[in-house]
Amino acid sequence: MRQRGVALVTALLVVALATTAAVSMVARQQVDIRRTGNLLEGEQAYLYLLGIEDWAAQILRDDRKDNDTDHLNEDWTTILPPIEVEGGQVGGFLEDLQGRFNINNLVENDQISGPDLRHFRRLLAALSLDAELADPIADWLDSDSNVLVPSGAEDGSYLSRDPAYRTANGPMVDVSELRLVAGVDTETWEALAPYVTALPKRTEINVNTAPLPVMMSLAAGLTEADAEALVAARGDEGFQSANDFFKQQAVAGRKNLAKITVSSNWFGIHGDVEVGRIRLRMHSTLWRDADGSRILRRAQGAF
Numbered sequence: 001m002r003q004r005g006v007a008l009v010t011a012l013l014v015v016a017l018a019t020t021a022a023v024s025m026v027a028r029q030q031v032d033i034r035r036t037g038n039l040l041e042g043e044q045a046y047l048y049l050l051g052i053e054d055w056a057a058q059i060l061r062d063d064r065k066d067n068d069t070d071h072l073n074e075d076w077t078t079i080l081p082p083i084e085v086e087g088g089q090v091g092g093f094l095e096d097l098q099g100r101f102n103i104n105n106l107v108e109n110d111q112i113s114g115p116d117l118r119h120f121r122r123l124l125a126a127l128s129l130d131a132e133l134a135d136p137i138a139d140w141l142d143s144d145s146n147v148l149v150p151s152g153a154e155d156g157s158y159l160s161r162d163p164a165y166r167t168a169n170g171p172m173v174d175v176s177e178l179r180l181v182a183g184v185d186t187e188t189w190e191a192l193a194p195y196v197t198a199l200p201k202r203t204e205i206n207v208n209t210a211p212l213p214v215m216m217s218l219a220a221g222l223t224e225a226d227a228e229a230l231v232a233a234r235g236d237e238g239f240q241s242a243n244d245f246f247k248q249q250a251v252a253g254r255k256n257l258a259k260i261t262v263s264s265n266w267f268g269i270h271g272d273v274e275v276g277r278i279r280l281r282m283h284s285t286l287w288r289d290a291d292g293s294r295i296l297r298r299a300q301g302a303f
Contacts, residue, residue, distance in 0.1 A: 046282075059075055135148040143169050
């Protein structure tokens with residue numbers, strides 16, 4: 001009887017171990033299947049994002065063939081609504097980055113550009129932000145260690161932070177670097193972000209796509225009413241030339257106007273893709289010229 005009892009206990013133990021092993025194997029298999037599915041869906045979603053880039057590049061190439069100006073009533077400004085694709089949906093939109101102030105314009109030939117610094121201060125004022133914030137941003141970009149008077153900030157302002165870091169002493173790769181600059185808190189960043197960009201070359205403001213605060217920053221003394229008049233004057237088809245803009249009453253005869261254009265070469269592409277359980281968002285910077293276009297930068301994250 002004792003041997004039979006031991007045999008029964010042993011059999012039950014073996015069954016229990018086998019059951020545990022089987023459950024563990026099934027659970028691991030389910031995890032592996034889910035992980036593989038996520039990888040495949042992620043790859044599929046990424047390829048769809050690249051497809052959105054191709055769509056945007058083709059629209060911009062066609063637009064350049066049709067005309068030499070860029071304004072807000074062209075095909076490239078159309079928001080791509082969510083479109084059903086195999087396994088999910090895609091959507092996206094384009095924006096003209098030359099309708100924004102290029103932060104990297106603040107430095108030219110390794111020196112702070114006085115006209116662009118004044119231009120940026122006007123933009124900050126138009127957004128009801130402290131105009132002196134331009135100083136630490138310019139210090140972040142310039143190559144020297146001299147603090148810009150009266151409100152600049154160089155390495156000494158950042159080495160005491162936790163973690164400590166230094167100024168870039170060079171152009172920004174992405175405008176989100178502003179979050180590292182002294183004085184740029186969350187509230188300031190949220191107010192400023194829609195009106196600035198960081199591009200690798202000096203750019204002019206496209207007055208056909210610039211929003212109201214950027215229009216106000218084009219010259220000293222421009223009021224909100226002046227900017228509204230300029231926006232109204234460009235109408236649905238935009239200004240056809242820089243001279244058409246300079247003829248407007250709001251800017252006629254004004255000195256030290258910011259450099260402007262009526263066409264653009266720099267665009268932002270924003271794509272949003274859902275495939276199964278995967279959702280990806282990508283932001284790309286596209287450069288276009290008469291010979292074609294190319295993607296210079298990609299980043300993933302929220303709009």
